[in-house]
Amino acid sequence: MTTREDDFITSVEDDLAEGRLTAASRTLAGLSPVDVIDVLERLGRRDRAVLYRLLPKDVALEVFEGLDPVLQGELVHALQDDEVARLFMDLDPDDRVPLLDELPAKVAHRLLRGLPQHERDMTSAVLGYPQRSIGRRMSPEYATTSPGTTVGDTLQRIRLRLDDAETIYTVPVVDHSRRLVGVVSLRDVLRASPGDTIESVMNEPFAVLATADAELAARECADRKLLALPVTDNESRLVGILTVDDALSILEEAESEDAARSGGAEPLRRPYLATPITAVVRARVVWLLALAVGASLTVQVLGVFEETLERMVVLSLFVPLLIGTGGNTGNQAATTITRALALDDVRPRDVLRVLGREVRVGLLLGTLLGALGLAVVGLLYGTDIGLVVGLTLVAVCTLAASVGGVMPIVARKLRVDPAVFSNPFITTFIDATGLIVYFLIARAVLGI
């Protein structure tokens, strides 16, 4: 984002705030679609609809395509039926599906019925795949060739698809029954002589199943540095193609989801400034309540040890420090393993390897912190208390690192998002168990 674009945005926002619609629309005309999207994503629902309707027709479609599906769905309600029908017709088949998911069933049906047969078939094909599968995100518009076709003829076929194919730079090679037998890049096509057969220049295909998880498919596309990834059905028949820009959007959503969940909230599904306050509260309140209920365990644990606390109030001074350090150690491990799982660096069957490593890491960290705690607390509050704090740090750090490391893997095995079990959950768990460890050690060392 350059300063010049930033100035434009400020100026549009000022104009809007003060009702100068003509001025706003004039400024908007000087912006590229990407920047218009930036502006729209910073506005409330009503202002966004107003501004959208001020856009020139040719820019409007490109802007609409670039908006989050939730925002598209909101805009649809502010437009006339025939405008919506035209917009919907102009969208790519793979862009229609996420929008349909946001609309009431009645509206969705009407829009689908309004499409010409061919477009409706392509859209229905994508709609048929399960939620979160790559089949829902792939594009059914691509150029293909076959092994026996010559390079020259293939180039001709590519030229015919220049306007509608999602990409022409990666061309899947299929046999007579549409089974994927290879992939050829436009670069390889240009390098070969026109008379060569595709068979002699194509590469082994790497493909994903249409029912595969969208995030995993996108990660494969990224890891293999592919511009496009063919998508097939169970019988290896080509059904679509995932382009790298769509893979990028999928990964971006997945990472926003992980970030939100590891912070103990549901993803907002909209840019932050475009999300109403009530929606922000909704995304956070359920988690916060669940965690508070979990945290009420700590009240009960402390209640059990209330007598110990009454005898030695000094013990209560170290409660936040000890459970805080446990929570931090647990978070460190949980975050590392959640990310490693997302990148496929660690797999569910590595659970024992991870446990072994995290026990050692936790023990090392706990020993370092514990020694420090023993020295400092021992000096200020006496050796006994120092010993209690030091020993608790060793135990809590080891426990926290192991639990933090293993939890995301357990979550993955239970088919729950590993990020769900990550930071806040671990913190709450460590708070309660850490307290038990603390008071048991205190009772043993202090003989109370």
Added chain:
Amino acid sequence: MTTREDDFITSVEDDLAEGRLTAASRTLAGLSPVDVIDVLERLGRRDRAVLYRLLPKDVALEVFEGLDPVLQGELVHALQDDEVARLFMDLDPDDRVPLLDELPAKVAHRLLRGLPQHERDMTSAVLGYPQRSIGRRMSPEYATTSPGTTVGDTLQRIRLRLDDAETIYTVPVVDHSRRLVGVVSLRDVLRASPGDTIESVMNEPFAVLATADAELAARECADRKLLALPVTDNESRLVGILTVDDALSILEEAESEDAARSGGAEPLRRPYLATPITAVVRARVVWLLALAVGASLTVQVLGVFEETLERMVVLSLFVPLLIGTGGNTGNQAATTITRALALDDVRPRDVLRVLGREVRVGLLLGTLLGALGLAVVGLLYGTDIGLVVGLTLVAVCTLAASVGGVMPIVARKLRVDPAVFSNPFITTFIDATGLIVYFLIARAVLGI
């Protein structure tokens, strides 16, 4: 990752563990370079070097290119000088630079000196840009054309660069002094007639400065759904090109960094299983110590209120619950805003808008939780204690959401990674201030 590949990996790892090197190398021969990389990234340093040397020559280069620079640097130490020189020569100029950063200066110099003049010049150009700038990650190998050149001639020029250009699908258009004046896609070139000039088919260029932050440049490439982004110097002269696959790696690194920092640790810079335990401890211990020092504030705060605690030990029961809930609320806000900053949905100048929103969100959440707390705690421990807990929840949630929302923006303004100021830092801060709020409210309500 398919099950078949997973089986291969298990089999290679078993062979290695039991010293069956020939068997391991045979299995390895059946794997694609991407899968070999997967295997190597799961091994310790020595096993990795052994396995790497078992690879056939032609696979070895591709595997080496795909490894993290830190792992490349380690491998270099295990190979003979002439092998290293050959590998280094075969790398792309933009892949040489991250490796050089990992090597001792002496080795780096020797390798650079060993390059032919032209290759050395290209590598030095990339090396001249500041760390973390896109200049260091761009490729200096690209095809160009000029506005007056015909489409036919441009196609000829592209054909000449098929083997060495990083991409041929996006072609920057430069004038006689190498100033970037447009961009043309191979798709547009194929669509036009051979006699058309490039000027008639090219698009407005969107470019980034070579000194721009690498993450921001990569995000622009992703947001604009570009396959390649031209990189220019201060005078708009073309100096390189950023391809989408390199943009993806940059974003992936940035997200790993954010994830690690928001979990309160430094990024590992290596795949988890390939990182020695001591390196994991190093990545975590400094943060953990810093946070523990911060947390020692809570000991002091509680010390100040020790007398209040002695009179009413029951107050200590709610300490973990209250500071835990505050920490969770703060984390939710911090994670949301950190992610919004990364996606450019929120900018530093939005700080007051964010503050206004988060105060309202925090107040709403606090009121909900506080009402619940008042009811439940009031029933179990009496109205007075219920009132103290309820009021504290309102105050702490509001404080936590505001601090959590604003901190990442402050960090960005101070040019610190927003994720640094995120979760663990906020938790520690909220722990200490939350306690003060709690005891002040307790004193006021209970009259002690």
